[in-house]
Amino acid sequence: MKTTRIIAAALLIAGSMTTLRMAEAQQMQGIQRTDLIKNEISVPGHEAVQVRVDIEPGTASIKHSHPGEEIAYVLEGSLEYQLEGRDPVTLQAGQALFIPAGVAHVAKNVGAAKASELATYIVTKDAPLLVPVK
Numbered sequence: 001m002k003t004t005r006i007i008a009a010a011l012l013i014a015g016s017m018t019t020l021r022m023a024e025a026q027q028m029q030g031i032q033r034t035d036l037i038k039n040e041i042s043v044p045g046h047e048a049v050q051v052r053v054d055i056e057p058g059t060a061s062i063k064h065s066h067p068g069e070e071i072a073y074v075l076e077g078s079l080e081y082q083l084e085g086r087d088p089v090t091l092q093a094g095q096a097l098f099i100p101a102g103v104a105h106v107a108k109n110v111g112a113a114k115a116s117e118l119a120t121y122i123v124t125k126d127a128p129l130l131v132p133v134k
Contacts, residue, residue, distance in 0.1 A: 034051065035051055052117070064133055067129075072107070074093050077113055082105060
């Protein structure tokens with residue numbers, strides 16, 4: 001019984017360290033993601049996910065796509081979005097952009113201060129929210 005508790009505690013500590021390392025790596029990249037809500041919707045096999053993304057000046061996301069649609073609403077700052085096959089578009093606070101399912105894109109803070117977006121996704125349930133693209 002005591003051995004089981006020790007193993008459980010060790011696993012908990014190891015898991016916490018992994019989560020912390022992932023959070024630190026994300027911070028070092030200049031992007032902080034805050035998950036706000038994740039909920040099933042009336043469309044079978046899909047869910048709504050809402051996330052706040054804070055991006056430091058000059059920082060860009062990796063090229064990626066999502067397993068569903070994204071609506072990006074700029075809360076503050078200036079963000080440039082490069083959607084595959086389209087010209088870049090720069091949005092200011094109060095502007096929004098629709099990103100179709102599976103379209104590879106990059107978001108970059110092109111302003112002098114922190115920029116933030118509210119990202120709302122309608123995606124396939126339980127699929128990875130972000131899919132890196134080469």
